Amino acid sequence: MSEPSATRTAAELRALMARAVREVRETNPLAPSITNTVTQNFVANAQLAVGGSAAMVYLPDEGECVAAMGGALYINLGTLLPIYEQSIPRTARALSAAGKPWVLDPVGVGIGSLRTQLIQTVRDDKPTILRGNASEIIAVAELWGLDSAAASGADGPRGVDTTDSVDAAERAAVAIARFTGGAVAVSGATDLVTDGTSVARLAGGSPLMTCITGSGCSLGGVASVYACVADPFVTALTATAAYNLAGARAAERCTGPGSFQVAFLDALYQLTPEDVAEAPLQLTVL
Numbered sequence: 001m002s003e004p005s006a007t008r009t010a011a012e013l014r015a016l017m018a019r020a021v022r023e024v025r026e027t028n029p030l031a032p033s034i035t036n037t038v039t040q041n042f043v044a045n046a047q048l049a050v051g052g053s054a055a056m057v058y059l060p061d062e063g064e065c066v067a068a069m070g071g072a073l074y075i076n077l078g079t080l081l082p083i084y085e086q087s088i089p090r091t092a093r094a095l096s097a098a099g100k101p102w103v104l105d106p107v108g109v110g111i112g113s114l115r116t117q118l119i120q121t122v123r124d125d126k127p128t129i130l131r132g133n134a135s136e137i138i139a140v141a142e143l144w145g146l147d148s149a150a151a152s153g154a155d156g157p158r159g160v161d162t163t164d165s166v167d168a169a170e171r172a173a174v175a176i177a178r179f180t181g182g183a184v185a186v187s188g189a190t191d192l193v194t195d196g197t198s199v200a201r202l203a204g205g206s207p208l209m210t211c212i213t214g215s216g217c218s219l220g221g222v223a224s225v226y227a228c229v230a231d232p233f234v235t236a237l238t239a240t241a242a243y244n245l246a247g248a249r250a251a252e253r254c255t256g257p258g259s260f261q262v263a264f265l266d267a268l269y270q271l272t273p274e275d276v277a278e279a280p281l282q283l284t285v286l
């Protein structure tokens, strides 16, 4: 994995994004997951489509085992089971102790007490990449005490969906990235990715991505594949750009959500390093 430098230009980042896409296709890295039962199959298929390898587990010792085995891990809180009270903290601790990259998707933060408890428990294990929709990112910044005003003007998640705009989550995202030392990716019509030093806005995708379940979940899974070969900011940018391109292309070839999902996996599979390097990306240094 390459080390991040302080601040990089858009051209430097684009070259590293292309390298990440190429390296994943050449090395087929394993990025195991503890993820929700709704979208598990789609997450695994998206990881395979970009050239990675998937393995989904549930139990505490399995989480620790795959944390040692994989290049990076994906933890998604979408559908919690009682055993996750042990599996998720033990896996996050193992990752943090081993210095392994991992991606956290705090799906549905606010539903029930275990989700809140788990997000608070893994705070100091510092996910390398926090990925979520705008309402989820705002809620995590507040739960972690990083932006006490974050949720004051926010509407909050509605189940697993956002009610807030990506721009409304910028301050929360920057605060989280500065705390973790990693990257935060906020999804929406135009996505926002930050490492706490720079903020990138990436346009593209399709509104059809909100008509199928798991675009966001699988984006997190694909990010964990790129995390096996790239630093956090490059990882989050690469996955986000890949999704925006594949979403836009799939929308041109489909007749509705069902055929969109199939076309989307095909488009992910067909993406080249050059495509990703040329994706829309607007960079601002803070």
Ligand SMILES: Nc1ncnc2c1ncn2[C@@H]1O[C@H](COP(=O)(O)OP(=O)(O)OP(=O)(O)O)[C@@H](O)[C@H]1O
Pocket (backbone or CB within 6 Å): 107, 132, 133, 134, 160, 161, 162, 187, 188, 189, 190, 191, 204, 205, 206, 207, 209, 210, 212, 213, 214, 215, 216, 217, 218, 219, 240, 243, 244, 247
């Ligand atoms: N209106 C839109 N136009 C274009 N792309 C979009 C739009 N809304 C979301 N996307 C894209 O869809 C993907 C998932 O983002 P979204 O914010 O829907 O995630 P999510 O709410 O976590 O999804 P889920 O929890 O269902 O997996 C991202 O790649 C994002 O860029």
Ligand SMILES: Cc1ncsc1CCO
Pocket (backbone or CB within 6 Å): 036, 038, 039, 078, 079, 107, 108, 160, 213, 214, 216, 217
């Ligand atoms: C619909 C749904 N419910 C719990 S997880 C999930 C997948 C999208 O986040």
Ligand SMILES: [Mg+2]
Pocket (backbone or CB within 6 Å): 107, 132, 133, 160, 216, 217
């Ligand atoms: Mg989601």
